Amino acid sequence: MNKPRTVFLHAIIWLSILLLFVGIGSRGGKLEEAVVIFVYFGLLNIAIFYINYLYILPKYLNSRRYLGCALSIIFLILFSGLIKYTLASFFSSVVLKRGPQHQIVITFWEYYLGTVFTGTFFVFLSTAAKFAVDWFVNEKVRKNLENEKLIAELAFLKSQINPHFLFNSLNNIYSLAYQHSEKTPEAILKLSEIMRYMLQESNEVKVELSKEIRYLENYIELQKLRFKADSYVSMDIKGDDMQQSIAPLILIAFVENAFKHGVASDPENPIAITIDVMKGRLFFSVKNKKSAQNKDEASGIGLNNVKRRLDLLFPGKYELEINEGREIYHCTLVLDL
Template sequence: MNKIRTPLLHFAVWLAIILLFVLISSQRGRIEDALVIFGYFGLLNVAIFYINYLYILPKYLNSRRYLGCALSILFLILFSGIVKYSLAWLFADIVLVRGHMHNQIIPFWEYYIGTVVTGMFFVFLSTAVKFSVDWFVNEKIRKNLENEKLTAELAFLKSQINPHFLFNSLNNIYSLAYQRSDKTPAAILKLSEIMRYMLQESNESQVELNKEIRYLENYIELQKLRFRNDDFVRISIEGTDRDQTIVPLILIPFVENAFKHGLVTDSGCPIEISIRIEKGRLAFSVVNQKSGQNKDRTSGIGLSNVRRRLELLYHNRYTLEINDSKDCYQCKLVLEL
């Protein structure tokens, strides 16, 4: 479609310019004279434009042969002046005369210098158009490449989330099964619900905030099945505007990190998870006491992953504060939804 639209646009612009000058010039004399001046010579100037635009610039500039480009443009301007003067002799009584009585012949050099200046103008115009078009084309290509790179990087980051989470959850269920716990079937059911969300919803670029929160609650319930005391974790949710959307699986790494490295056996020092929902804004925080044991040497995967996703998807629309003290770990995330 663009291959047809671009030539038609060029043709329409040039036709409009030539007809405009013919109309203006015909008001000062015969329309036949105007057609000769702005028809023949207008078309010659258009030819100068496209010889430079379609042949000289692509041939020499793309291969960085700047001297050849300059010499070719100079030859084009000088040769076109000779062609114009030769044609002018065919219409000498229209083109090469001046004065009130039209009885003065324009000298060769005076007319030739005028054609050179005109040729320089159309060369400059075609060069400016060429650089402008190339810039827009290159900018479009650059943005497409950036989008493709971004899509590929996000796909890679998301591919890391599912196996990482699944690995930790299966470890938990394995512990329950090894202990022959009655909680094992419930844990498997919870994991099934979580995996359904990850498979069906996380492929979308945005999901309802309500679904993401429900996903977090399921994960917390799955973790509670491992312990006798449910008081080791407290979650508070404020705000009812849950119809807003959020990038899926963006909050889970913080909660998962708290369960892996937090103190989860002391109800006096519970994991505290807070979600505050406002119009267009989400405030999320997780606080946990450290257990003193590094349960997972690969723990950096989750948080480094989510940092990168935040930067890609919420650039300049989020703040993340992490306070890592000796006994306590706290993260605060604010998203502009």
């Protein structure tokens, strides 16, 4: 909230409080008394509130000068009591007398102790307001810092995904080109479509699930091109709403891992990918036969990144299960969209 709006809001609140008490105090036809008691002395109490709120607390508490803060508050309360009594002496018939006929005179110490109590109350009120405001401001700053850290970390994880994927894809295309394969132009076209998606869509917070699935299909087709023999990959897609949104590049790591460390040439054990969307939940599964020869020192980068992204983007909203047997590797992800 900007400063002019804050000042205006405070003014409206205090004015409403003063008018309310004047209205209540003047019901017996004593408008003059109500104005003196609630306006003049109300303004003094408001001054105590803001002297403590705007000057004493920021000056002493921020520098941890607690003794100076306590002494300043005590001086404020005692000195304001003297000012109130001086003002009350000008309206002694209204303020310093009580009873049905105003016959009882209020002594200095009796009145002064009352001002000390009132001043202490407004000091307490302003201190509580100061701590509450500071807490909300600090909480807002903390959340902003957390969001900035989250955005920076997600950007870093994405930056790791893209070069990692590009490196593998270029290796595949290089292999095709080296063999003078007729599949090379098609592979370059598929890579172009994939890179367009990664550059244009992956910067969004979320994308349509159908676009992410299309991205996976292009990736799978690109991977198939590098196999001389037939490749065996099944992809079963079903669901009630493919227009649901998902964070981009979440699913690719599992599919990429299956091709890198699995066997795609065994018709009895194809790479099996299942995508099912039901009632706002995504059920995603990748199953592959493990290859004893296809090892990669950086094998954990993709899956570790996607796990971290899931923790950041979907805390408490996903279930990831990885079953690694001697021959079969099976990943299952259940995600609340």
